[in-house]
Amino acid sequence: MIHMTSTYDSSSSNMSSSQLGLGLDLTPLIDIIFIVLVFLLLTANTQLLTLPVDVPSQAGSSLNGLSQQQHIAINILTTTPYWAIDGQTFTQFDAFETAFIHTMSSKPESIVVIAADKNAPIQPLMTVLALLQRQQISQTQIVMEP
Numbered sequence: 316m317i318h319m320t321s322t323y324d325s326s327s328s329n330m331s332s333s334q335l336g337l338g339l340d341l342t343p344l345i346d347i348i349f350i351v352l353v354f355l356l357l358t359a360n361t362q363l364l365t366l367p368v369d370v371p372s373q374a375g376s377s378l379n380g381l382s383q384q385q386h387i388a389i390n391i392l393t394t395t396p397y398w399a400i401d402g403q404t405f406t407q408f409d410a411f412e413t414a415f416i417h418t419m420s421s422k423p424e425s426i427v428v429i430a431a432d433k434n435a436p437i438q439p440l441m442t443v444l445a446l447l448q449r450q451q452i453s454q455t456q457i458v459m460e461p
Contacts, residue, residue, distance in 0.1 A: 364443040386456075387418055389443055391431035397439035412446055419450065 354355070390399035398411040400418060405411035419425070427447065431440050447455055 318438060385422060386426040386428045387415075387426065389415070389427060389429045389441050391429065391435045391443065393432045393434045394437075395437065398443065408442060415446065417451065419452070427452055427455040428458055429455055 388401050390402070391397060392399060392404070393431070394405040396406040400411065400414055403414070405414065410440065419427075429443060447453075
């Protein structure tokens with residue numbers, strides 16, 4: 316049987332008694348704060364901006380052709396300038412918005428028709444739809460390839 320004894324001689328140690336682990340370990344506290352922060356970020360409700368669009372509910376739904384009434388054609392193009400009204404292009408959306416409001420006031424009974432290129436980015440289309448919503452124009456037609 317082996318018996319080992321150890322003696323600690325405090326006078327031979329170079330460390331003072333104030334340096335012998337009297338510090339505070341903050342690791343568990345930081346872990347808990349991090350977990351709470353992740354929980355709050357994952358459960359936070361962010362408000363998503365939506366724009367309601369009525370689409371056909373069945374794949375075999377019939378598409379309506381353009382009416383014979385007077386209409387204002389808005390084109391969404393693939394490259395800059397993204398917006399056009401009846402073929403006239405606009406490089407800045409502010410100029411497009413001003414021209415659209417002027418066209419709508421001169422032709423109040425017109426139907427708005429949006430024709431977007433299938434390769435056009437979605438942001439210019441969403442900007443136009445937001446403009447129509449601000450102007451309280453709810454009856455629009457979106458032209459698509461059959």
